[in-house]
Amino acid sequence: MQVFLETDRLVLRRFTEADVDNLCDLDGDPGVMRFLSGGKPTPRDVIQNETLPRLLHYYECFAAYGYWAVTEKSTGDFLGWFEFRPLKDGDPGEVELGYRLRRSAWGKGYGTEGSRALIRKGFTELGVQRVVAMTMTVNTASRRVMEKAGLTFVRTFHQSWPEVIEGAEHGEVEYALSRAEWERREAETSGQA
Template identity: 50%
Template sequence: MVLRGFAESDVDAVAWLLGEPRVMRHIEDGKPVSREDVARVVLPKVMGGGWWAAHLKVPGVPGVSAAEGPFIGWFELSPVDGGVAELGYRLHPDFWGRGYATEGAAALVEHTRAVGLRRVVAYAMAVNTGSRRVMEKVGLTYVRTFHEEWPDYIEGAEHGDVEYALDLRG
């Protein structure tokens, strides 16, 4: 897998990802995002840094760069404050269960170590067991369950959200 910065040409790939109901069911309002909103709101945000487009490598194909392989999703490592970064990821369901989320998340956790950050945090809906497993596999541990008010009901929201964290400095 290759992680690279986003470009304007990624609008269709991001619309494909965020237009998938299974990707969005545990995120924000639980609804797919339109291509227009991707172009107007999402893409400018992810092009601002802290987000990486994830592509599969294409082995043995002359003239094809690794970043031109299939787009599978994105990874996020956003600064929060005081040496803390938030880890996030969204993969298209065609690529779930293959270890890609763990691979990308582990790479970003290692990046936080290399740049001297002190803590990584991640959040998910409590019912999102797949995301929670990824957090645990890359070394984050459960911190708490909390409840937030959302304008629209998302199935499973009654169970709350969870916070996981990894302290990088003993």
């Protein structure tokens, strides 16, 4: 297992071919897929032939970026994944943060814990200048994770999707955190300790 990052409770590691069932279980949950596909599960053949190869390909292109399977440290249980990668056709110093966790992992602070660890790694080790995250406006749980991870609201925007899902009429939101803002907050926090 190639570990990318560890936190108090989580291990973020590279995906492997053996993760097909984990991804099928994750993307097969209508609650998990609510704000992604309107609750429709991703078919196994799509995960096996498109999704997993795409996730694995990122490691070839960007050694320190991509999609990371997340497991609970004490049990080894697969909880989902985190995304931390450069935006397509964007500034190389700007990365996108994302996450998809099993329902059993919701409400336990795992999303915030993993996001904060990736942000810290990005700013302290990878030369990242800005982290952005996006979700549907109506996805309040994901927005809370972004806020708890230190990102702030930037804008609401609308984009076209192949299939419109409930809530899409309210648009998408973008949150962001610059390296300078993160460093300022870190200094304030360490000064209070």
